[in-house]
Each structure stands twice: as structure tokens, then as C-alpha cells.
Amino acid sequence: MGLFKKWFGKEKNQNEEMNEFQHSEEQNEASIEEVLETEDENTESANPEDFQDTDEEEEEAVKADDFENNEENLVSEDIDIDYAPETDYVSESDEGISEEIDQETNEEGIEETTEENPKPKVGFFAKLVKGLTKTRSNIMDGIDQVLKSFKKIDEELFEELEEALIMADIGVETTLKIINELRVKVKEQKITEASELKRLLIDEISTLLEQGDHEIHIDESPTVILVIGVNGVGKTTTIGKLAHHMKQQNKKVLLAAADTFRAAAIDQLEVWGNRAGVDVIRHQENSDPAAVIFDAVQAAKSRKIDVLICDTAGRLHNKKNLMEELRKIFRVISREYPEARKEVLLVLDATTGQNALQQVKLFKEVADITGIILTKLDGTAKGGIIIPINSEMNIPVKYIGVGEGIDDLQPFNPKEFANALFAEENNDSL
Numbered sequence: 001m002g003l004f005k006k007w008f009g010k011e012k013n014q015n016e017e018m019n020e021f022q023h024s025e026e027q028n029e030a031s032i033e034e035v036l037e038t039e040d041e042n043t044e045s046a047n048p049e050d051f052q053d054t055d056e057e058e059e060e061a062v063k064a065d066d067f068e069n070n071e072e073n074l075v076s077e078d079i080d081i082d083y084a085p086e087t088d089y090v091s092e093s094d095e096g097i098s099e100e101i102d103q104e105t106n107e108e109g110i111e112e113t114t115e116e117n118p119k120p121k122v123g124f125f126a127k128l129v130k131g132l133t134k135t136r137s138n139i140m141d142g143i144d145q146v147l148k149s150f151k152k153i154d155e156e157l158f159e160e161l162e163e164a165l166i167m168a169d170i171g172v173e174t175t176l177k178i179i180n181e182l183r184v185k186v187k188e189q190k191i192t193e194a195s196e197l198k199r200l201l202i203d204e205i206s207t208l209l210e211q212g213d214h215e216i217h218i219d220e221s222p223t224v225i226l227v228i229g230v231n232g233v234g235k236t237t238t239i240g241k242l243a244h245h246m247k248q249q250n251k252k253v254l255l256a257a258a259d260t261f262r263a264a265a266i267d268q269l270e271v272w273g274n275r276a277g278v279d280v281i282r283h284q285e286n287s288d289p290a291a292v293i294f295d296a297v298q299a300a301k302s303r304k305i306d307v308l309i310c311d312t313a314g315r316l317h318n319k320k321n322l323m324e325e326l327r328k329i330f331r332v333i334s335r336e337y338p339e340a341r342k343e344v345l346l347v348l349d350a351t352t353g354q355n356a357l358q359q360v361k362l363f364k365e366v367a368d369i370t371g372i373i374l375t376k377l378d379g380t381a382k383g384g385i386i387i388p389i390n391s392e393m394n395i396p397v398k399y400i401g402v403g404e405g406i407d408d409l410q411p412f413n414p415k416e417f418a419n420a421l422f423a424e425e426n427n428d429s430l
Contacts (some may be wrong), residue, residue: 017102099416117295127140127378128420131402137382138422139168150194153186161201168351171388178204183404206418208387213394214412216371218251222300222340224308224333228326228367229347230359234375236265238347238401239311240272241409242373245399247276251306256296257282258289258329259311269311275406288314290328297336308340314361345398347373348389353382362386371398373409388415 070243079359081271112113119200142164144248150157158179181204183198191197216223229235239255255273257280266282273280281296300308307421312329333342346369348356357376372395377383390397397412 010352026383030409045065051129052356057370084270088238097216103355107222125416125420127402127408128400128417129423131378132383132421134379134381134425135193135377137307138381139165139170140422141386142168143198147194147198147317153192153194153197156195158183161197169384169388171354171357171385171392173392174208174388177391178208200419202422203373204389205421206210208391209418210414211390212394214371214396214398214414216343216398216411217341218246218249219308221307221339222271222306222337222341224300224310224337224340225343225345226312226326226329226333226367227347227373228363228369230316231262233314233347233349233352234401235259235314235347236268236311237272238373238409239269239309240276240377240397241401242272243278243309244406245409245411246309247278250302252307254296254300254308256308256310257279258292258296259289259313260285260289260292261315262312265311274360289325290332292334293329296335300419301337308337309398316359316366319362319366326367343370344368346395347375350374350377350383350385351380353385356385357388360389360395364393364395369395371396373397373401374401374412375401375409378408381423 023318059161099428101139115218143161146157146160146164149160161182162175162179164177166172170178178201182200185191185200185204186197189200191200216225227242229240236259243253243255244386255269255278257266257269260283266285270280270282280298281292281299283295289312296310299305310329313322313325327389333340344367346360346363346367347357350356352359360369360372372389373394374386374389374397377386386400388398389395399409400412400417401409
């Protein structure tokens with residue numbers, strides 16, 4: 001080290017060594033006092049960059065070497081005291097403060113993001129419009145192609161339009177109903193131009209979607225919602241989202257894991273219960289589902305729960321056992337919770353198209369279905385299946401799902417859905 005040679009090298013005499021040593025001690029004392037004064041004035045805001053001076057790098061190196069050789073222990077302790085609170089050690093009170101600061105920072109960041117990229121008030125509607133893009137294209141492209149091929153309205157036009165609607169997953173029965181209504185309105189309104197049929201068609205589909213009671217009345221009394229559906233349609237996931245939605249309405253919600261035969265169904269429901277902040281009543285795997293429901297009902301009554309949502313098995317291939325299982329569950333609920341309002345919601349996967357209608361018919365033999373939850377509407381071209389489900393089966397759609405997020409399940413609003421389904425056509429007509 002250069003400084004060491006200057007002090008203790010053979011070329012230095014004893015007087016020079018003593019003078020430089022004394023000078024070094026004075027520098028050490030001055031430096032230590034400076035560090036201590038800085039610590040007293042502002043220990044929390046100490047910044048290592050404030051103590052760096054690029055023009056005096058050699059002098060700082062000399063001071064550092066002096067500390068190392070003469071006051072190593074003392075300076076080391078001073079440095080630890082000065083910087084440790086900022087880098088290595090956080091007290092309990094500091095942790096609380098840090099959490100508050102982080103929370104405030106996050107909130108500020110959210111506010112700034114909201115101001116820079118404000119979310120539309122109808123966020124779910126915007127997501128619905130986007131999610132129905134393929135369905136809209138599947139329905140309207142065929143209709144537009146037919147209407148552009150004809151100038152005047154005749155029987156051949158109706159036949160072509162009928163085929164286009166069936167191909168768009170509207171279903172045969174519902175399509176015939178729509179075509180018959182169009183014929184009547186064309187005569188009543190004396191319409192002759194093929195292009196004018198489009199407005200009538202949109203109005204008729206919107207009317208079909210509005211049929212039935214699409215609300216779940218959870219304000220009248222305690223409500224028990226029994227959720228049924230085949231495995232793979234997203235039944236358990238839907239229950240978690242439904243619980244979250246109910247809780248957002250300030251309802252006390254409880255879940256019952258009565259699908260005891262499917263591997264991991266209970267654990268999956270618990271995961272979603274944790275996400276939604278809702279308790280789950282569970283038994284061991286392969287337990288009696290009716291016993292789970294019994295315990296869940298007792299818990300719901302003692303805790304004064306507003307909504308009890310029950311998961312059930314989806315083994316439709318074993319229809320007799322499933323039917324008996326559901327009957328036992330219904331008996332338990334009716335006997336133990338007679339004052340509660342009952343809902344039986346069937347979960348359907350929109351991507352299955354016409355197969356969803358078959359599932360409705362089969363489950364109607366097993367249970368008295370009061371409503372439909374149609375999931376996975378986003379990204380599928382088969383969303384038109386919602387129209388025949390609502391009209392042919394006489395079972396109202398009560399919830400729809402347009403994404404994987406916990407907020408992506410919302411109550412079905414027929415007018416809003418029709419506006420989203422025909423968004424481009426409505427905009428063109430403005």
C-alpha cells in the first residue's frame with residue numbers, strides 16, 4: 001500500500017513518521033466526529049452518495065486506510081451503527097410503518113394508473129362485447145351474407161335465413177320460431193326490402209333472451225343454491241366466483257363441498273373459498289354428500305348465513321345414483337332449512353354448443369332446475385346457444401362467465417347481452 005510505504009518505508013526518518021502519525025490521528029478524530037455528527041442530525045436519511053467526492057478520491061482512500069490501521073474497531077462500529085438500520089435491521093414498529101407506506105404507495109400507484117388509463121364504468125359490458133366477438137361473427141356473418149344476396153323478401157330468403165340461424169347454434173326449434181315471427185311482422189309492417197329484415201331479426205332475438213326471471217332473489221330470505229353440472233364445465237370454479245359475487249353484495253356466504261367422489265374437488269373448492277374469503281364445510285373424500293349438506297345447513301343457521309352454496313357430484317353417466325343422491329340432499333334441505341329459498345343452478349359450458357341442450361334435457365330428469373349459469377362465453381363462436389337454452393328449455397339464464405378472473409362471472413342482463421351481441425349493428429344504425 002502506497003501510504004504504508006510513505007509512513008514506514010526505509011526512506012522515511014523517525015521524525016517524519018511521528019509527524020505523519022500525529023497528523024493521521026488528527027484526521028481520524030475529525031473524521032469520527034464528522035460521522036457521529038452526521039448520525040445525530042439525520043440517521044434515517046443517510047445516503048452513501050452524499051459522502052462521496054469524486055475530486056478527493058485519494059484523500060478518502062487515505063482516511064479509509066487510516067481507519068483500518070489505527071481505529072479499525074471503533075470506525076467499524078460507527079459504520080455499522082450508521083448504515084445497519086437502513087439495510088439489515090427493521091424493528092417491529094418499522095415493519096408496520098413500512099407496510100403503511102407500501103400500502104399508501106400502492107394506492108397512489110393505483111390512482112395514478114386509473115387517471116392515466118381510466119377504466120370504463122361498464123367494464124363488464126366492454127369485456128362482454130369483446131368476448132362475444134366470435135359469436136357475433138358466427139351469427140351475423142351468415143345473416144348478412146343471406147340478406148345481401150336478396151333484394152326482395154320471398155320464401156327462398158326465409159329458407160336461406162333459416163339455414164344460417166341453425167348453423168349459428170340457434171337450434172332448429174328456436175330458429176323456426178324466429179322465422180315464423182319474421183313472416184308475421186313482415187306482413188304486418190308491409191316490409192318488402194330484404195335489408196330491413198335485419199332490424200326485425202335483432203329485435204326478435206332480443207325478445208327471446210328477455211323471457212323468464214333472470215334474477216336470484218337473495219334478499220327475501222336465507223337462500224340455498226344447489227349447483228349441478230357434469231364434470232369439466234367449470235362447476236367448482238363457478239361456485240367460487242359466485243361466492244365472491246355474493247360477498248361483494250355484502251352477503252354472508254358459506255360453501256358446502258358435497259362433491260365428495262371426484263378427486264381433488266374438495267381441495268379445489270377450498271382454494272376458491274380462500275380466494276373469495278368464504279368458509280367451506282367439508283368432510284373426508286367419499287363421504288355421504290347428504291351428510292355434508294346437513295352439517296352445512298346447521299352451520300348456516302347458527303352463523304346466520306345469507307347464502308349457502310352447495311357443490312354436487314357431476315356423474316351424469318350414473319344417472320340413477322345421482323338422482324338418488326340429489327333427492328337425499330333435497331330432503332335434508334327441506335327438512336332442516338324449510339324457511340330458506342331454494343335455487344338449483346345448472347352450469348353449462350358454452351363451447352359445447354348444441355351438446356349443452358342435451359345436458360339440460362338430461363339434468364331436467366334429475367332435478368327441478370331454476371336457472372342456468374353459462375360459462376366460457378369468451379373466445380367461443382357457439383355463444384348463440386344461450387338463445388335456445390332460454391327459449392326452448394324455458395329455463396332462464398341467470399349468470400354468464402366471460403373470463404377466468406374472479407370478477408368475470410356476472411348476473412345475466414338480457415338487454416345488456418343483446419346490446420353486446422349486436423354491438424356493431426347497433427353502432428352502425430346510430
